Amino acid sequence: MRPSERLERIPPYVFAQLERKIAEKRAAGVDVISLGIGDPDRPTSPLIVEAMQEAVSEPETHKYPTNRGREDFRGAVRDFYERRFDVRVDPDSEIIPALGAKEAIFNLNLAFLDPGDYALAADPGYPVYTAGPWLAGAEPALMALEPERGFTPDLEAIDAQVRARAKLMYLCYPNNPTGAVAPEGFFARVVEFAREHEILVVHDNAYSEITFDGYRAPSFLATPGAKDVGVEVFSLSKGYNMTGWRCAVVVGNAQALRTYWQLKTNIDSGVFEAVQLAAVAALSPDADAEVASMNELYRRRRDAVCAALRRIGVEVRPPRGTIYVWAPVPKGFASSAEYCEHVLERTGVVLTPGAAYGPAGEGWFRISLTTPDDRLLEAVQRLGALKG
Numbered sequence: 001m002r003p004s005e006r007l008e009r010i011p012p013y014v015f016a017q018l019e020r021k022i023a024e025k026r027a028a029g030v031d032v033i034s035l036g037i038g039d040p041d042r043p044t045s046p047l048i049v050e051a052m053q054e055a056v057s058e059p060e061t062h063k064y065p066t067n068r069g070r071e072d073f074r075g076a077v078r079d080f081y082e083r084r085f086d087v088r089v090d091p092d093s094e095i096i097p098a099l100g101a102k103e104a105i106f107n108l109n110l111a112f113l114d115p116g117d118y119a120l121a122a123d124p125g126y127p128v129y130t131a132g133p134w135l136a137g138a139e140p141a142l143m144a145l146e147p148e149r150g151f152t153p154d155l156e157a158i159d160a161q162v163r164a165r166a167k168l169m170y171l172c173y174p175n176n177p178t179g180a181v182a183p184e185g186f187f188a189r190v191v192e193f194a195r196e197h198e199i200l201v202v203h204d205n206a207y208s209e210i211t212f213d214g215y216r217a218p219s220f221l222a223t224p225g226a227k228d229v230g231v232e233v234f235s236l237s238k239g240y241n242m243t244g245w246r247c248a249v250v251v252g253n254a255q256a257l258r259t260y261w262q263l264k265t266n267i268d269s270g271v272f273e274a275v276q277l278a279a280v281a282a283l284s285p286d287a288d289a290e291v292a293s294m295n296e297l298y299r300r301r302r303d304a305v306c307a308a309l310r311r312i313g314v315e316v317r318p319p320r321g322t323i324y325v326w327a328p329v330p331k332g333f334a335s336s337a338e339y340c341e342h343v344l345e346r347t348g349v350v351l352t353p354g355a356a357y358g359p360a361g362e363g364w365f366r367i368s369l370t371t372p373d374d375r376l377l378e379a380v381q382r383l384g385a386l387k388g
């Protein structure tokens with residue numbers, strides 16, 4: 001049976017390929033350590049698990065949820081945005097729950113794009129920024145994140161024809177895969193650009209809670225005018241070790257959210273109410289200490305990885321956010337894929353080639369910090385011993 005042409009345009013999902021390669025190596029008896037996928041290794045906090053246990057024993061949570069979300073859940077998101085980001089949002093019109101950021105990002109394409117439209121997509125970027133527009137029958141237009149601009153795109157360089165047909169723009173800070181944080185003034189320039197060209201900004205806020213060295217990531221919505229031109233997708237996956245729970249929120253422009261909600265009523269039936277109640281616990285100040293201790297754990301791992309990379313001559317700048325270290329491929333390798341193959345062959349350590357996140361990721365590789373300490377240390381030792 002032939003897949004649709006839309007689906008055939010999508011390259012295979014990067015981690016599906018990686019998983020195949022890892023399985024082959026393991027079958028051959030290699031002790032593989034994967035620093036590939038960014039899935040937190042630590043369990044969800046007992047505070048959240050206990051809230052879930054209590055919620056799931058209540059029969060009222062067993063029914064179809066609504067796509068609007070529970071009132072107490074939206075209230076918790078409002079309080080969190082105010083407490084954490086100093087951003088005020090109306091829980092009735094400016095918050096919609098999502099089945100993870102991936103669902104929201106994908107469905108926003110279906111909600112806003114027609115054939116011939118463009119979505120401006122950060123390159124390198126989360127693969128759904130390009131697969132989403134394709135699957136919606138539209139096109140992604142890549143915006144290269146430039147290292148010399150702190151891994152932000154040059155908005156002025158976006159082609160006039162592309163600007164005219166662009167309806168969406170995907171950005172993400174703290175950034176996957178580069179670990180960059182938004183430079184001062186960048187979000188304000190984005191708001192201005194989006195206003196001028198009538199583009200809906202989608203700020204993918206998957207990593208704001210994972211930051212180091214005293215840095216606190218802002219919400220895009222804290223920028224004056226941001227709510228007029230954009231929405232933010234805030235995910236509980238990474239900051240609260242909840243990747244399997246499928247819980248995020250889309251926050252911001254009320255008109256955009258009405259459209260997203262209208263689409264979703266035709267596609268899914270919302271987030272399990274017990275998960276919404278567990279998320280209420282996650283977003284409460286009671287969970288702050290747990291988040292801080294996770295950040296300390298990731299900081300230690302980040303420092304160990306950066307030190308090992310420096311030992312083998314890789315010049316790396318420690319990221320101030322996310323669970324990733326983004327580093328340049330050493331000289332002598334034709335591509336990031338070639339380097340990652342080389343490392344896997346020589347050490348059994350899996351790295352992700354930067355090109356998997358878009359053409360501007362070529363020349364770089366990504367290390368995820370979500371491997372348990374003992375295995376990460378072992379991987380770091382193997383990398384540190386790598387020569388040439």
Ligand SMILES: Cc1ncc(COP(=O)(O)O)c(C=O)c1O
Pocket residue numbers: 038099100101102103126172176204206235236237243247248
């Ligand atoms: C930048 C970015 N956005 C979104 C997601 C997906 O998050 P969720 O688990 O909420 O679907 C990820 C996961 O890796 C990510 O890195």
